[in-house]
Amino acid sequence: MENYDYSLNFTAFPNCSTTEFVPDPSSEVFNPATKKFFLVIYIILFIICLVASLFLFYAIAVTKKTTINIFITNHSIAGLVMVFMSFLYYSVSVESRWNWTGGWLVCKTGNFAHSSLSMVISFSMVAMSVYKCKAVMNPTIEYKPNKKYVLLICLMTWCLAMFVAQPFYSMSVFYKNEHTCQNYCYLEGPHFLGSKVVSVYLVVAGLFEYFIPVAVLAITHGLMWWKLNQESSVVAVGGGYDVVGEEDGGDELKDRQQARMLTTASLIYIILFLPWYILSTIALFFVDLNINIFLHFTTISHMFEIFSVFCFPVAYFIMAPKFNEVMKGTWVWSKFCKNV
Numbered sequence: 001m002e003n004y005d006y007s008l009n010f011t012a013f014p015n016c017s018t019t020e021f022v023p024d025p026s027s028e029v030f031n032p033a034t035k036k037f038f039l040v041i042y043i044i045l046f047i048i049c050l051v052a053s054l055f056l057f058y059a060i061a062v063t064k065k066t067t068i069n070i071f072i073t074n075h076s077i078a079g080l081v082m083v084f085m086s087f088l089y090y091s092v093s094v095e096s097r098w099n100w101t102g103g104w105l106v107c108k109t110g111n112f113a114h115s116s117l118s119m120v121i122s123f124s125m126v127a128m129s130v131y132k133c134k135a136v137m138n139p140t141i142e143y144k145p146n147k148k149y150v151l152l153i154c155l156m157t158w159c160l161a162m163f164v165a166q167p168f169y170s171m172s173v174f175y176k177n178e179h180t181c182q183n184y185c186y187l188e189g190p191h192f193l194g195s196k197v198v199s200v201y202l203v204v205a206g207l208f209e210y211f212i213p214v215a216v217l218a219i220t221h222g223l224m225w226w227k228l229n230q231e232s233s234v235v236a237v238g239g240g241y242d243v244v245g246e247e248d249g250g251d252e253l254k255d256r257q258q259a260r261m262l263t264t265a266s267l268i269y270i271i272l273f274l275p276w277y278i279l280s281t282i283a284l285f286f287v288d289l290n291i292n293i294f295l296h297f298t299t300i301s302h303m304f305e306i307f308s309v310f311c312f313p314v315a316y317f318i319m320a321p322k323f324n325e326v327m328k329g330t331w332v333w334s335k336f337c338k339n340v
Contacts, residue, residue: 030094030295041303042090049083049309056313059326067131067150068258072316074154075124079309082117086306089114092185094299099183107174107185112165115205118273118305119161122213125269126220127153132262133220136227136255164208167201202284210277217266224259261319265312272308275301 030038053076060069092106131145173188189197279298283289317323 034296035094038094038299038303039090042086042306045303045306045310046083046086049080049306052310052313053080053083055327056316056323059317059323062326063322065147067145067147068128068262070147070150070154071124071128071131072312074157075121076309076312078117078120078124079312082114082121083306083309085110085113085117086302089302093295093302103176103183104174107183108169108172110185111168111172111187112162115165115168115209116158116161118209119164120157121269122209122273123157123161124154125266126213126216127157128262129217129220129224129266132258133224136224136259139231139255164205168205171198171201199284202280206277206280210273214270217270221259221263221266225263228256228259257319257321261316264315264319268308268311268315272304272311275304 056076057073060073063069088102088106088110091101092110168187171187171189173186175184175186176182177184187198187202189201276298279294279301283294317327
């Protein structure tokens, strides 16, 4: 009988660089029709988010470079990058969970990019809200920070976000099964701590990405509207305040307009990002979830996040008078929205 040493017989394994892995249909989470449907939704989201963001950048470019506008630009850039990264999420989580293109690089950067970009958006929302809250709470003090200082804060949001998200990169492990050519990507902590450190980090990441910023937004906007309503009550008792017909609208009216715009943007962030973090929290404490149902809900929640990138510019165009004026002067508005 001929003797084979299978430990050294590399021809016993398929060549994964040339062999196309065909998964067992029963192992597929999404059927072909669902994949095509989700792909169409992602393409539509990509187009509308890109168009809305480009119009927003144009409006910001032709208006005064205020502190609020700089923060809006910062979180809009992060949102647009997240839109581009959504196709990476689709490739790995929907189209081909076992044999996606990019392998190791996609595994290392996927969670890191999503976490860091989410934090840039949330940190920028917090910075805008804190700035406006400080201005409303101290109306007698003119607070106009230097633009270089504001740009430094924006840079710090990116640096802090990437620092907090870095463990996603270092703990992401890529493995390809040599027998089946299946790709696997999972988080793995240090050997002496194992899964415990991963769970702790996921909790910390969730706090920085969403829950702490939401708490700060709730406090700042609560204080801001308390102060604005208090001022309105004093003015009403003192004998009327009518500046709506003025060209600039008066300080109180402008404060209310900006506060309303920022509160709307904050609510868009809180509502559309909430499903993702609810599901992430559930996954931490309930490990025996139905993977098919969970991944369908996770994909839908990811679409909500991407949709927020479209909703932010729409809210700014509707609620910021200067942006609204810029849009009314564009060809698109005159052609399609002149009756709005």
